[in-house]
Amino acid sequence: MPKDTGIGASSKRREDVRFLTGDGNYTDDINVHGQAYVHFLRSDVAHAKINGIDTSAAEGMPGVIRIFTGKDFEAVGGLPCGWQVTDRHGQPMQEPKHPVLAHGKVRHVGDPICAVVAETLAQARDAAEAIELDLEILPAVINMKEAVKDGAPKVHDDLTSNLCYDWGFVEENRAAVDEAISKAAHVTTLELVNNRLIANPMEPRVAVGQWEKGTGDYTLYTTSQNPHVIRLLMGAFVLGIPEHKLRVVAPDVGGGFGSKIFHYAEEAFCTWAAKECRRPVKWTSTRSEAFMTDAHGRDHVTRIELALDADHNFTALRTETYANMGAYLSTFAPSVPTWLHGTLMAGNYKTPLIYVNVKAVFTNTVPVDAYRGAGRPEATFQLERVIDKAARELGVDPIELRRKNFVTEFPYATPVAVEYDTGDYNATMDKLIEIADIAGFEARAEESKKKGLWRGLGVNSYIEACGIAPSNLVGQLGARAGLYESATVRVNATGGLVVMTGSHSHGQGHETAFPQVVADMIGIPEDMVEVVHGDTANTPMGMGTYGSRSLAVGGSAMVRATEKIIAKAKKIAAHIMEASDSDIELKDGKFTVAGTDKSLAWGDVTLAAYVPHNYPLKDMEPGLEETAFYDPNNFTYPAGAYACEVEVDPETGKVTVARFAAADDFGNIINPMIVDGQVHGGIAQGIGQALLENCAYDEAGQLISASYMDYAMPRADDVPFYSVDHSCQTPCTHNPLGVKGCGEAGAIGSPPAVVNAVIDALQRGGKNVTHIDMPLSPARVWAAMNGATANEGAAQPAARDSGSAEGRSLGGQV
Amino acid sequence: MYSFELVRPKSLAEALSALKEEDAQALGGGQTLIPTLKQRLAQPSKLVSLSAIDEIKGVCVDDDGRLCIGGGTTHGEIVASAGDYPALVSLASRIGDPAVRNRGTIGGSIANNDPSACYPAACLASNATICTDHREIPADEFFQGMFMTALEEGEIVTEVRFPVPQKANYQKFAQPASRFPLVGVFVARFSDGVRVAITGASEGGVFRWTEAEEALSDNFSPEAIEGLTASADGLITDLHGSAAYRAHLIKVLTGRAVKAAA
């Protein structure tokens, strides 16, 4: 019987009522009395020297309050990077300055040069058009492999090259890996591109900065997934505002997918300009600005080699990846291709020897940072593609090849530093085979053939590391932050509770799921529990939401705080009922004394806490409010198996996703409906990456997919009805709820399933195509079927320097 | 958007006189023009909305049996009222989404002559006549290249007259992002011959594939064009497909249109 309340119940998302009826309170809904508007004049070229900025005509324009340039920010810090990677040789990465407004040079299309603050937005835009820029255009570097060549134009003149770091992992294993590969019975090699993506949350970014003359206090309202992180980074490193004088509020946030983790120039600008102008300053990103200023995702070019012995055991794995950083280091950019990617290269398999090399490269493009999955989709994609290719080369069943190499004993220490605490990869594969009806595939393929279509089946496994992370571990790995989470649980006199969490909900449904846990622990209705998040003024210092960490880390903090509440409440109950606190039981919102018929309602005890007439005042403070900080012992390791069936139109190359099934192991589940929704959304994004989405630059660094006219987002009719299942559950062994996290799985597990399916369809159709780079647009699939040439392995399909548009997208067919 | 004045005349005459003002521009459904204004890519001083002019709206059949559609008629109304020409209804029903179809007009679409617009293919294949406030222009002369038409400054498309073919079909292969046609093919068979118009594909905008027309006029079946190849010369290459791919699609879609129509 499914439960109808508490842990395990599919409680309806209470926040959706306000979201769906237009009653949400988003940052753009916030208008502060007397606010002015800022418009950023942005670079329309990828790389140029700023020889001069003439604002004289613009300053006299109607409504103009003040025009800022990079010079005004000389005394202000630049945007900091939150993670320092150490390279193969023990050297720290090259870390360029990242000014709030461009200074000296512009480095990507969209780089802000001037900020015009005016009474109205239209006036600010008008004045920006009257600014005269003297830009000396410089050659741009877009292609990563070109960027690291000697003599390439440098994005940052004060760095030695465009190479941010050359990372080796695990460097000590390198020789052994090389040797194992040279001795292997079979080596499968694949070159591929993990296409660059734009996050496209429904709500564009917004910032409203405010400064109170009377108190000297600053407030920033911003679209953020982690307001405390923004307060720390911006206050301490950019503007020099102590945290007690700075409040950061991230109210309802309309999706982030990672892109709202980072600290952006516009936030710092609005906060700082509010004091400079003595006026609140508001910025609302247009969709066009979002395309060229929100951090982009992925953009890896990889060569992967998988070695197998004669029995098809994986013996070694070697990868070389070029990872695009863009023009500056976004907040967590260096960690994505390294610690969030290299550590996952074992996948679900017991490959004993692994070596991962990553070269992070600066280019004249928008900074690249974490996007749903961050590093783990890149790892999963290469691994699951190369395994599929190996199975084809060896003529073995791709599922059996995977099973043969699955990790089956836990805990399992991988050769890439992490230890999987628990899992059962065969169980999710078995479940997948059932829900995907793999047995029925051949019959469906026959039906497709009758329609003139080629049907293909793609299957893969995935594993991810979520719930980031043990602070001491990430500290050693270069994080400049702790990664615990916090919660304060405040019980009101009449028994209702407020959970103030450092986690942030921007679509995930925390306001529903978190109360389910607390209500269950106490045995009260869910609507007696309210979640407060997103405001540094009324939540404890927390690290925010990303990496599927909210429930695993934030939820654990909430459980710990609630446990403290219950322990104290039991003491109060024991006092009132004149019993020993060890005899008190709390169930269904009632305190009882073991072995007696005495009982007290939850509300009686909470009232006593605040009206302490009959209360052990000598031993205990009144009140019922507790805080806990939870620092995890390990990552969590959600895993699963995905299957995709596609139909390919052999005449046009058009791919239609006919079926998609996902069998996930997320450990324990709090709200199955929300989990389904997270997986559905993730798969839609994964199908988007695999078939549609493509952030492309031309050679000059112009963003050519700069609007929805050219950047294809998945629509409802691009995706099928999914079969998702999360009944395979191996609970996490080290957090109190046994939960693993489900926010990114769909986006991590689905792209290889789609691509594997398309390759399968083409092979069944008699075309010897072994790989096509994402997105598998009709034009690319058609070109692949018709023998297009291989790519040059560059970052951006459009920036590749030979072959046709489609041919450039064909990976590794040399 | 720059600021502009908006007028909403009730008659064609008033609209024409309002359009005489320098930098005045007609506003149809605004589905193309408003996004352009938002990007500050156009700066008309005055917009003359055509949406209140009843005399340029609606669908009827004239004495010659032609389907006559007012220039201010929305795609949605065409779907609802142009049942006499099912291929045209099918074309209109696949433009954008309901919001676009409820605002966007046929007059705005053909006046704009986007190289990827759908109606120009229907006009050209149907040998339609485009009527303006002061003249009638055959489709073959109206479309003059990417975003270029025979229209003069301030001239308003008042009606489009479509001879209704015996058989017709429109094949739209959607560009994945915009869902405008990457290639669209309109095939129309009349008693005196077949016309094939291609949109989405050419740097020069909508055009007729005359080789296919000849072959299909002799034998209206997909096999008739098997031996033909559409030339890739002058076709568009962009993020979504090369000229060669578009040329390939022209042939595939023409075959499919003939099959669907026959």
Ligand SMILES: Cc1cc2nc3c(=O)[nH]c(=O)nc-3n(C[C@H](O)[C@H](O)[C@H](O)COP(=O)(O)OP(=O)(O)OC[C@H]3O[C@@H](n4cnc5c(N)ncnc54)[C@H](O)[C@@H]3O)c2cc1C
């Ligand atoms: C999301 C989306 C998807 C779309 N998909 C498609 C598609 O698949 N296929 C397709 O064909 N189109 C598509 N369109 C375009 C749509 O059909 C537009 O409605 C059409 O191109 C313009 O018509 P309008 O009435 O909106 O004209 P407006 O935007 O108002 O005007 C366009 C131009 O025509 C001029 N104009 C308007 N009416 C007249 C007139 N009667 N006489 C003379 N000049 C006039 C205006 O001055 C302006 O220069 C799409 C649009 C959107 C927003």
